[in-house]
Amino acid sequence: MRSTAEARRVTVLNTAVSVFARAGFHATPVTAVAAAAGISEAYVFRLFAGKLGLFVAAAGACFDRIAEAIEAGAERATGDSPEEILDTMGGAYAELIADRDLLLFQVQAQAVTDIPEVAEAVRAGYRRVATFVQDRAGASDAQVQQFFAYGQLCHLIVTAGLEQVPEPWARALTAGIRHP
Amino acid sequence: MRSTAEARRVTVLNTAVSVFARAGFHATPVTAVAAAAGISEAYVFRLFAGKLGLFVAAAGACFDRIAEAIEAGAERATGDSPEEILDTMGGAYAELIADRDLLLFQVQAQAVTDIPEVAEAVRAGYRRVATFVQDRAGASDAQVQQFFAYGQLCHLIVTAGLEQVPEPWARALTAGIRHP
């Protein structure tokens, strides 16, 4: 017994987030995840209920990490106006997604929401994050909406590589966006 | 000769947008597009340079339709303040994506931007739409950015099915969004 199954599941999930992030659910063979995690394909199938079970569990892990980062970030807020707290949360999020994996995974998950289990996982993830933002920052509906709208804009900026585009329209879309 | 190849290409592209919109590039066999278009798989391969060529061409058709709708919508603006024109453009876009195909196709295209040809097609699409919005509405960078941020929020709302979620966080995210 080299490791417990539960510990394996955790490491596999983290690598799964990274690997699925690049090419998405359908274009990523589970051999790729297995190889990245350093175990055999067969064992991945023993640890999770099929490729779909693996992806859904990875989505859970992805949103867990996002929620934790935002929750931890909120603690660092200096003032307690909604604007200040939202700003600090945004900063924590920007910091977290610097490596792109969590952001790209979200995009990939949104793309396979035609699979009901994935749609539910995405809703569960945003439910957790959005309710926390709303409650903790004491923000209005409009502020919460704006927070997520600009978050989604980040997805476009990163997937389309707009930071690298010097034209005016691209500069307008990326203006003031943190980090990417 | 039942039809010219060029006419076929147009009809195939429109069906391709609809069919790819549902399950995305990798999960959609070209037989599905061929069947929906009423022709054989082999002929699709004769009309387009592989599955990727078909998808990239479909992306072009998708953004063409969006750009045309926004350009036509801008004509209907009553005033000429940036706010009014942006609002009218937003309305035209909301109207266009009522059938979801164009919106979902954009999401699917963003998910396969790891393929350089697709990334370039996405950039070309947003280049056309964003420059038009900026020039025609005479909007500031911040206004253009906001316009697209809330457009991207629509993608999340539709893919995650948030209109159907009665909880407060979902109501906050969907508040005031037109149509979906």
Place this chain on the structure above:
DNA sequence: TTTGTTTGTAAGTGTGCACTCACACACTTG
């Protein structure tokens, strides 16, 4: 009619991949 061109297809071919199964090794308990 014959020759050529374009539209269209049926029937493959090869490959990649999800998933299974029989088996082996590690470790524990009695």
Place this chain on the structure above:
DNA sequence: CAAGTGTGTGAGTGCACACTTACAAACAAA
């Protein structure tokens, strides 16, 4: 030590699907 339990894999199996090829029918021009 023997028997049991959990961890891990090699070697398949079967199917879906991207792409090709050989062939046919419609139309045009001579």
